[in-house]
Amino acid sequence: MLKITLFDIILTPIYFIIIYFIANSIRARFIDKNPEYKYFTFGLFFKFIGGLAFTLFYSYYYGMGDSTDYYMDSVKLSNLATINPVKYLQIVLGFYDYKEFHLFGVPTGGYPCFYFDDFAFSVVRFSSIFILLGLKSYYLSTILVATFNFIGIWRLYRLLCSFYPKLYNQLAIAFLFIPSVAFWGSGIIKDSYTLSACYLIISSVIYIIVKKEKVILNFLIILIATYILTSIKPYIFFSICCAFIIFLLLYYTNKFRSILVKLIIFPAILIATLYFGIFFINTMSGVIGGEYSSYDNVIGRINQSQIGAIESKEKAQYEVRAGVFDKNFFSNISKFPKVIFFSFYRPFIWESKNIQQLISAIENLILLLLTIYTFLIIKPFNIYRAFTSDYLFSFFFVFILILAIIIGFYSTNFGGLVRFKIPIIPLYISCMFILLSKKSSYNVVTTS
Numbered sequence: 001m002l003k004i005t006l007f008d009i010i011l012t013p014i015y016f017i018i019i020y021f022i023a024n025s026i027r028a029r030f031i032d033k034n035p036e037y038k039y040f041t042f043g044l045f046f047k048f049i050g051g052l053a054f055t056l057f058y059s060y061y062y063g064m065g066d067s068t069d070y071y072m073d074s075v076k077l078s079n080l081a082t083i084n085p086v087k088y089l090q091i092v093l094g095f096y097d098y099k100e101f102h103l104f105g106v107p108t109g110g111y112p113c114f115y116f117d118d119f120a121f122s123v124v125r126f127s128s129i130f131i132l133l134g135l136k137s138y139y140l141s142t143i144l145v146a147t148f149n150f151i152g153i154w155r156l157y158r159l160l161c162s163f164y165p166k167l168y169n170q171l172a173i174a175f176l177f178i179p180s181v182a183f184w185g186s187g188i189i190k191d192s193y194t195l196s197a198c199y200l201i202i203s204s205v206i207y208i209i210v211k212k213e214k215v216i217l218n219f220l221i222i223l224i225a226t227y228i229l230t231s232i233k234p235y236i237f238f239s240i241c242c243a244f245i246i247f248l249l250l251y252y253t254n255k256f257r258s259i260l261v262k263l264i265i266f267p268a269i270l271i272a273t274l275y276f277g278i279f280f281i282n283t284m285s286g287v288i289g290g291e292y293s294s295y296d297n298v299i300g301r302i303n304q305s306q307i308g309a310i311e312s313k314e315k316a317q318y319e320v321r322a323g324v325f326d327k328n329f330f331s332n333i334s335k336f337p338k339v340i341f342f343s344f345y346r347p348f349i350w351e352s353k354n355i356q357q358l359i360s361a362i363e364n365l366i367l368l369l370l371t372i373y374t375f376l377i378i379k380p381f382n383i384y385r386a387f388t389s390d391y392l393f394s395f396f397f398v399f400i401l402i403l404a405i406i407i408g409f410y411s412t413n414f415g416g417l418v419r420f421k422i423p424i425i426p427l428y429i430s431c432m433f434i435l436l437s438k439k440s441s442y443n444v445v446t447t448s
Contacts, residue, residue, distance in 0.1 A: 002068055002138045003059060003060075008137055011135065015134075016143070019044070019143070023045075034158070034161075036157070040154070043153075043154065043157075043177070044150050046182055047147075047153075047176075047186050048146055049182065051143060051146035051182075051186030051187055052143070053183055054184070054187035055138055067187050068138070070124055071138050073113060073114050073115075074130075074131045076111070077108070078131040078136060083107055092126075092128060094231070119231070120190075122231035123188070123190050123193065123232060130145050130148065130188075145186070146186035146192070149185065152197060153176070153196060154175075155199065155200060156202055156426075157172065160392070162211075163392060164437065170433040180360045180422065183359070184422050185422050189419075190233060193229075194233045194236055195422055196225075201229065201237070202399075204219070204222045205222065205247075206392070236403065239402040242398065242399075243396075243398040246398045250391040339404070340401065343407045343408040343424070344368075344421075345368050346417065347361050347417070348361055348364070357414055357418060360414075363425070370432050371432060374435050378439060399427065400424045
């Protein structure tokens with residue numbers, strides 16, 4: 001158990017004050033021309049609250065867990081920085097194999113338990129930087145992780161505010177003030193890094209293609225964020241790629257005003273984007289390797305987790321799901337509606353096993369009611385028009401559907417589900433707000 005020490009009690013307020021003054025100066029600098037900055041400090045500190053709640057939950061409720069294991073492994077790796085700085089940097093940058101394992105031991109406080117799990121050890125590698133800056137405190141390091149990961153969330157929120165300026169209040173709710181997103185997206189855990197990296201990639205792609213701003217900077221951000229995302233959860237990256245294909249298709253098709261020209265150009269753009277997308281995804285699969293190196297390997301990994309759940313104490317939770325993912329992709333299509341519903345709206349309130357699942361269940365109920373209300377107000381034809389003419393809406397819509405299907409098949413219990421779906425929730429709620437903003441005229445305004 002990682003209890004709060006006198007060291008944490010003294011230094012935590014100091015870190016808070018320093019970050020507060022920095023955040024407040026940034027807010028004061030930009031708020032005159034950008035009204036969304038009124039949420040900058042509040043959004044950051046809501047994330048702090050989520051991160052500290054997360055650490056307290058793992059320290060005093062669970063006692064131990066994957067977050068505390070990541071932390072302890074990160075401390076061991078950070079200890080290596082004082083013993084052999086060159087090797088430390090080499091490992092943090094990903095240039096290591098089994099030969100470097102001997103560098104750990106008594107001098108570093110033990111051997112890292114995640115060393116031979118590349119995806120889990122990536123969290124250790126990235127977190128070790130914040131462990132050093134946080135003076136090896138679990139609580140101070142969490143504050144720094146939350147601050148760093150706020151960058152991706154804030155960046156995408158600001159970008160959407162530039163396309164939908166009248167919705168900056170509603171979008172702030174979606175991106176900055178959802179309790180489960182702040183809780184699971186702020187601690188020393190996989191989901192914190194993948195949430196921020198995912199949103200950095202999406203925002204940078206839009207900045208390059210649509211706004212054509214700071215191309216070199218955004219390209220570098222895409223490279224770094226892609227490395228972080230594929231090092232931890234490659235399936236989120238592949239979901240972005242699939243949605244990006246639809247985004248390119250609609251974006252370039254909508255450049256032509258004539259319906260006849262669109263009908264002629266559409267097939268060519270479709271073939272080009274599909275070819276590029278498939279080529280890129282196959283290339284990245286080969287680079288990532290392991291269980292993501294082929295379609296069969298991915299299916300094998302999903303089925304392995306499902307079989308493990310069936311044979312474990314989680315069987316009761318597993319049996320509420322759609323079933324085993326078949327190797328024949330088309331045979332799974334009939335399961336998609338149930339899997340998507342599972343990802344978006346489960347657990348229900350009566351299925352909650354603990355406080356964080358209860359919070360998620362309440363959010364799911366609100367999300368379901370918001371969806372029903374939106375679909376009653378906005379007719380199906382107008383939703384279709386929004387999809388075909390508003391390429392940002394279509395990008396988010398496709399991304400959350402693909403990711404929901406993957407998560408629905410992969411998740412074997414509600415505990416994992418509420419964590420895995422946090423990249424979906426802000427975008428899902430944003431899509432509902434975007435649709436509702438069009439209800440007065442039912443005329444879909446493009447984002448171009």
